[in-house]
C-alpha cells in the first residue's frame with residue numbers, strides 16, 4: 001500500500017470522507033449509474049482538456065479505450081500545476097481527491113467545465129478502482145495514483161524529466177458502482193466530434209484498443225463545418241450565413257442555413273457547453289430572427305396584414321447554431337440538469353448582434369430574402385390548412401375522423417387525457433387480446449394492420465394518404481409537423497407494442513421515425529414509449545396450480561429455471577398473439593408489473609443523421625454508414641428503459 005506523505009495526513013482524512021459520500025450516493029453527483037453516468041465520468045476528465053484547448057493551449061486531445069476496460073485522456077496543454085496547494089498537498093491531488101462545488105480553482109475567462117458537468121474530477125476518482133494522473137510540466141514528470149475510490153493515495157513521483165507538456169489521466173471505472181462499465185465508442189465519438197466543431201483547428205482522436213477502431217476529428221471552419229455536417233444529407237435552399245460579433249464582452253457566433261425539410265434544427269452552446277433546453281441565447285435569437293424577417297417583408301411589401309405568418313413559419317427548414325461565450329461571472333445555468341442558459345444579459349447580446357448583421361445581410365442579398373419569406377408564406381398556408389382540418393375534426397364535422405376510426409380504435413372511457421394511454425398494437429389478433437386484457441378506464445387500443453410506411457422515404461401527401469398514419473394522427477388528435485400542438489394530445493402516453501421479433505423491431509423503427517419527423521414534441525415531452533413483452537414463460541404444474549415466471553432475457557431465464565425447480569417447461573413467446581388477454585395484461589400492460597422503455601432523443605444531431613441515413617432514400621449512404629458503424633443499433637441510442 002502506498003503511503004500518504006505524513007505531513008498531510010490530516011488533510012487526507014477529510015478527503016476520504018468527501019469521496020465516500022460520492023460512493024454512497026453516486027447518482028447525486030453523476031445523474032445515474034447506468035451507461036450515462038459512466039460516460040459522465042469521461043466528460044468530467046475531457047472537459048478539463050477541452051477548457052485548456054479553448055484557452056489556446058494544446059492542439060490535440062487523445063482518448064483511448066484500453067483492453068482492460070480503463071480509459072485514458074491525454075492532452076498537450078500546460079499541464080495541471082504541480083506545486084503545493086495552500087492546503088499543503090500537491091495541486092493535482094486536490095483536483096482528483098477533493099470535491100469541488102463548481103470545479104473552480106482559478107479565474108478562467110470562459111470555461112466549459114462549469115455547466116452540465118463540472119461536479120469535479122474527484123468524483124471520477126471516487127467511482128474508480130484506480131485513477132492515474134501524469135503531468136508533463138517545467139521539464140518534469142509528475143505521476144500519482146489513487147486507488148479504491150480514492151481511499152489509497154499513492155506518493156507523488158517526480159523522478160523523471162521531459163521536454164513535452166500536457167496531462168494524461170487514466171481511470172478504471174468500478175464495476176461495484178456502475179451497472180455496465182463498457183465504454184461506448186459511438187457515444188464518445190459523437191461527443192468528441194461535437195467538441196471538434198467548437199474548437200476550430202484542435203484535433204480530437206478516439207482510439208478503441210478493443211476493436212482497433214479509430215475516429216479522428218479536426219475542423220478548421222468550426223460552426224460552419226458543423227452546419228455543413230448537419231445538412232450534408234439534406235437538400236439546401238440557401239448558402240450558409242455566418243455572423244460573429246462581440247457585444248458587452250459576450251462573444252456571439254451564429255451560423256444558419258435553410259433546407260427543404262419541414263422541421264427546424266436549432267442547436268445552442270454557452271461557453272462550449274451544449275444547452276439542450278435552450279435559454280436566453282435562444283430566446284434572443286428567435287426574437288431577433290423573426291423581427292428581422294418581418295421588418296424586411298413589411299418594408300418591401302412582400303407580406304400583407306392578411307398573411308398570418310407565425311414566427312415558426314420563418315423557421316421551417318432552418319438549421320441554426322447559436323454559440324455564445326459569456327464571461328464566467330455572468331454565466332448562469334438553470335434547470336434540473338443545468339442545460340438551460342439563464343444569464344439575462346445574453347438575450348440582448350444575441351438580439352443586437354443578429355439584428356444588426358442579419359438585417360444588413362437581407363438588404364445585401366435581396367433574392368435570398370425573397371426566397372426565405374416566400375417559403376414562410378407557404379408554411380403559413382399549410383399550417384392554416386392543418387389547423388382548419390384539426391378544428392373540423394373536433395367541432396362536430398367529425399365525418400372523416402369517424403370514418404377513419406370506425407372499427408379501429410377502441411377508446412378509453414376516461415376523458416382525462418393526461419391519464420389515458422394509447423397502445424399502438426401490431427396486428428389484429430394481438431389487438432384483440434389487448435382490447436380484452438386492458439384497463440378500459442384509461443387504456444385505448446389502436447391495432448395497426450399493414451406495414452407502416454416509411455416517413456423518411458415518402459412525402460407528406462403520401463403519408464397522409466396512408467391509413468395507418470392518418471388514423472394515428474386523428475387518434476392522437478394533436479395534428480402533425482409544425483402545427484403539432486401538444487396541448488391537444490388525447491393521451492398522456494403513446495405506447496408502441498409489437499412482437500419481440502425483427503418485424504416488430506422494424507415496425508417500432510418506422511413508428512419512431514414518424515414520431516421523430518412529425519410529432520417530435522411528443523417524444524421531447526417524454527410521452528412516447530415502447531412496451532417490452534416477455535420472451536419466455538417458465539412454468540410447472542403443482543397439482544392443478546400453475547407456478548410460473550416470465551422472463552425478458554437470458555439472465556431472467558436462468559434465474560427462473562432455478563426458482564421453478566426441476567420439472568419446469570419453457571414457453572417461448574414468438575408474438576403478442578400467443579398470450580391470452582390475462583397474460584398480456586399482466587406482463588405488458590399493467591403499470592404495476594410491465595416494463596416500458598421511454599423514448600428519448602439524446603443527441604439531436606446524431607439522431608437526425610441516423611434517421612436520415614438509415615431510413616432515407618440514399619442506399620449508398622446507408623451502406624457506408626453500416627460499414628463504418630457495424631456495431632450500432634438504433635434502439636441503443638433511441639431508447640431508454642424506465643421501469
Ligand code: 1YM
Nearest residue numbers: 048049052073077078079080081105106167168169
Ligand atoms: C486529461 C485531463 O486536466 N488538463 C489540464 C487541466 C488544468 C490545466 C491544464 C491548467 C489550468 C490552469 C493553469 C488554470 C487544470 N488546472 C487546474 C488547477 N487534462 C487536464 N490542463 N494551468 C494549467 O486554470 O489556470 C484545474 S484543471 F486548478 F489546478 F489549476
